Structure formats: structure tokens, C-alpha cells
Amino acid sequence: MLSSILVPLVPVILCIGIGYLTARVGWVRATAVPDLSNIVFLVLTPALLFRTMGHVRLQELDFQPVLLYFSAAALLFGLTLAFSRFSTAAAARALAHTFSNLVMIGAPLMGLVYGPQGLVTLFTLVSLHSLVLLTAATMVFELAEAREQQRTGSAAPRPMAHTVWQAVRNSIVHPVPLPILAGLLFAQTGWQLPEMLDRPLQVLAAALGPMALLLVGIALAHTRIGNHWRGALRVAVIKNLALPATLGTLAWALGLSGPAIAVMFTAAAMPVGANVLLFTQRYGVMQEEVSSAIALSTALALITLPVVLVLAQFFMH
Template sequence: MNQLVFVSLLPVVFLIAAGFIAGRAGWIRASAIKDLSNLVFLLLTPALLFRTMSQVRIEQLDFKPVAAYFLAVIILFTGTLLVQGFNRRAAVLALANTFSNTVMIGIALIGLMYGPQGLVTLFTLVSVHSLVLLTSATVVLELAVAHEQKQGASSELGSASRHPVATVLMAVKNALLHPVPLPIIAGLLFAQTGLALPEVIDKPLELLAHAFGPLALVLVGVTLANTPVGRHWRQALALASVKNLLHPLLVFGLCRLLDVRGLPMTVMVVASALPIGANVFLFSQRYKVAEELVTASVVVSTALALLTLTLVLLLVGQAA
């Protein structure tokens, strides 16, 4: 198992390092990151998700591992709020402690290590990951805003806030009409028809899907090269440690408790060990809180993941 871990992680490290060098050398400018991100997120990701799920029958899906994953999320999210207090900053930090980069890094890593079977398990999580976490975070943040406004502590958000119900409905709509869950749902629906994709459609989708992993990982390296950590590195390291180590340890323990074993357990634990997802930064921007800290935390968490993922993979390898 140790050899499998290092052999599987080395391509990930090399691709991220290649992107980092390209970013530092100026071969890929910072201004191009958004366009590359759109290419990966809006074109390559849906192609991979749809093609993979178009071959999966619903009866093959197992939501028990996902239940273990989200139980750990609830514990960690609630624990963060209890420690930090009920406010916008605490809600954003709680999201940072629980929201994994399941798409840009997770799909590439799981695909390289565990192939299509591992991806089906991951996509079962991905299909509800953003919908559940981002909608829940929106509810908590809106309640925190209302609480702060009542205490006169967030007047800067007064003109931008909307009714909590309207915000939650908008969050649900945006989470469903999204480049991640939408192709998963469409692919599953197509699979239930029993039809096969015509070669003229399947081949381009296959080529796009194969391009996803390498380009996504190179993009991570480019982003790291162009994002300063600054004076928040100590707090960022603390947040990254919770996300990269405590989160997977909780998921591992709950999987054992709920008798989730084998590949499903491994994929859930690896998914929880992934670094902080970029959506957390978007929330910090929207609610004007902890923006620099969240940015630094995403960078530190991603860099730290090269070490912590190795440790987590060794742990689940010994337990498998």
C-alpha cells in the first residue's frame, strides 16, 4: 500500500509543481487564471461528470459512506461555532474547516488512484456536497447577519442583505443549476434509459474528460504561485490543520463506527482530507469577513495537502 500511495501521489505533486513553476516563471500570467479556471470548471468538469455517471445505475450508488462524511461535517461545523461564537466570521471559518476541494483536486486524485469505481463513490458525495454545505452555510450566515444587525455590529451589510428565505431559495437554485450537480443528475438520468452514448458524442467527451485531471492540477500550482499568504500564515496553518487532519480523522472514526469499509471508506476519508475549496473565499467576499485569512488558508491548506494526504492515505491503507 505504501508504494501505491507514493506512486499515485507523485504525478499529483509533479503536475502541481509544473503549474507552480509555470506561474513563477510568468509563462502563465495571473490574469489568465480565471480563464483557465472557467475552461476546467465549465467545460472539462461537466464532460467528465456526465460521461462517468452515464454508465452508472442508481442501484449501484451507496449513500451510507456519504452519511458518515456529513455526520463528521455537522460535528466539526457545530464545534467551530461553539468555540468561535455565533457570528459571520465563525460561520465562514466553520465552512473552511469542512468544505473540501472535491472537484479541482479530488476528482483528479481519486481518478488517478482508484479509477472509475472510486470516482462513482466520490461523485455520489459531490452530487450533494455543494448543495448541502453551501445552502447550510448560507442559512447560518444569514442568521448570523441578522443577529449582528440586531446588535448593531454589521451595518456595512445592511444594504446588501436580503430576506433569509429568499437567500436560501436562491442558494438552492444556484446549487442545482451548477456545472457540478447538473451533469451528474443528467448522466444518471441517461444511464437509467439503458442506452449507450453514440461514438461520435462519447469520443469527444472522453478526450475532454482525460484532459481534466492534468489541467486541473497544473492550475492549482499556477494559483499557488500567484497567491500571497502574508501575515495570516499562523492562523491559516491552524485552519489548514483542522481541515486536512482533524476532518479526515473524524470521517475515519465515523466510517468505522457505521461499518463503512473498503473503497467507500477510503474515498470518503481522502475526500475529507482534501484542502479547503475556493467557494469558501467567495462566501468570505460576499459577507465581507476574514477575506485575507480565508485566502491564505486555501493556499496553506493546498500546499500542506501534499504532506497530509500522504499521511491520511497511509492511515486508511493500514486499516483497509
């Protein structure tokens, strides 16, 4: 049983390793990473999301596991703020502890381990992941920044309502949630895509897994950890281990189990997502530490994910 659980990890590790070596020998330069990211996020990801959700009826979706995920994230987010001085730096750490890389690493891994139904469960979470976490984080960041500005007597804070609305809009008008919603709407019509359209989408969707994993390795090779490795490592350990532990404890306490819970447990163990870095850049705080944490969390996931996949089997029944 152990081998059947861990075998799907082999292509994940190999693709990341090949991407890393490709960058290290100079075949892919750092300047190419943004363009490769555009291919993954703007072309391949929407194809997989739309094609997967384009066969799902709304009554088939189960939001209970998603609620469990957000409950665990909210608990860990709150604990991070409670044990820190309320500031934008604490908000950045709290977001890094709870925001997962669900597409570039999560989608290929879930497809290999849990199959098409696992992807449907994952994409149900993905459809709300950025909207819920980034909107909540925006409010915390804005409150913390307003407090800091009030304390230092610097410029007046931005109107929170406008900032929150921007976060909500940007979380929906985005190449990840939009194709999920479009696919769900299409599925409710009962129509079928013509083969001449469905076949190219199938080819593009199949390319997402290897391309995204190669890009992860390439990005790792071009990331410099710097002097903030201790704080970054602490963030990586909490993200990779504390979030799935919190979710698993809640699931056990509530008596929840089944494949969807296993998917959420595994999703919680994904490394820190790149959107956290965008927030630190926007608020001018913790940029180097979060950038290092993303790299360390991704590298650490190669060790922690096998353990999580084994533990996830306890939720399968």
C-alpha cells in the first residue's frame, strides 16, 4: 500500500528536479521565468480548470470539506496574529502560514494521487481560495497598516472599503477562478463541447502538470535564500506541517472522513503560494523573507508530502 501511495510522487519529484537542473546548467535563464509563468497560468491552467469543471453539476459539489479547510486556515491565521505584535509583518506571516500553492504543485499531484474526482474537490476549494483568504488578509493588512501609520503619524491610510473591493474583484477576475466558474456554468447547460474544441483543451490540460512542475524547479534554481533563512524556514515548517495538522485535528474532532477530506488534508500541506509575495510587495514588508519561504517551503514539501500522503489514507475510509 505504501508504494502505491508514494509512486505518484516520483514524476512530481523528477519533473521538479529536471527543471532545477535545466536552470542550473543555464538552459533556462531567470529572465524567462515570467514568460513561462504566463504560459502556465494564462494558457494551460484555464484549459485544465474549464475542462475539469465543465462536466460537473452543482449538486455534485460538496462544500463541507472546503469549509473545514477554511476553518483550519482561519484558526492558524488567528493564532499567528495572537502570538505576534499586530503589524503588517505579522499579517504577512499569517498569510504565508495559510495560503497554499494549489495549482502549480497541487493540481498535478492531486490528479496523480486522487484522480479526476480529487481534482473536482481541489478546484472547488481553488474557486474560493484566493477570494476568501486574500480578502480576509487585505482587511488585516489594512487595519495593521492604519495602526502603524497612526502610531508614526505618517500618511493617511487608504479607504478600506475601496481596498477590499479591489481584492475581491482581483480574486474573481483572475485566470484561476474565472475558468472554474465558466466551466461550472457550461456544465449546467448539459451541452457537450465539439471534439474540435475539446481535443485542443485536452492537450493543453495534459501539459499543465509537467510544465508547472518544471517551472517550480526552474524558479527554485533562480531563487536566492539570503540572510532571512531562519525566519523563512520557520514559515515553511509551519505552512507544510502545522496547517495540515490543524485540519487533521479538526476533521478527527468532528468525525469527518472520506476522499474529499483526504484531498483537503493534502492540499493544506502544499507549500506557500506565490500570491503571498505579491501582498508583501504591495505593502512593502517581509519581501525577502517570504520569497525565501516560498523556495524553502517548496523544497521542504519534497520531504513532508510523502508523510502527509501516508497520513491522508486514515481519512479515506
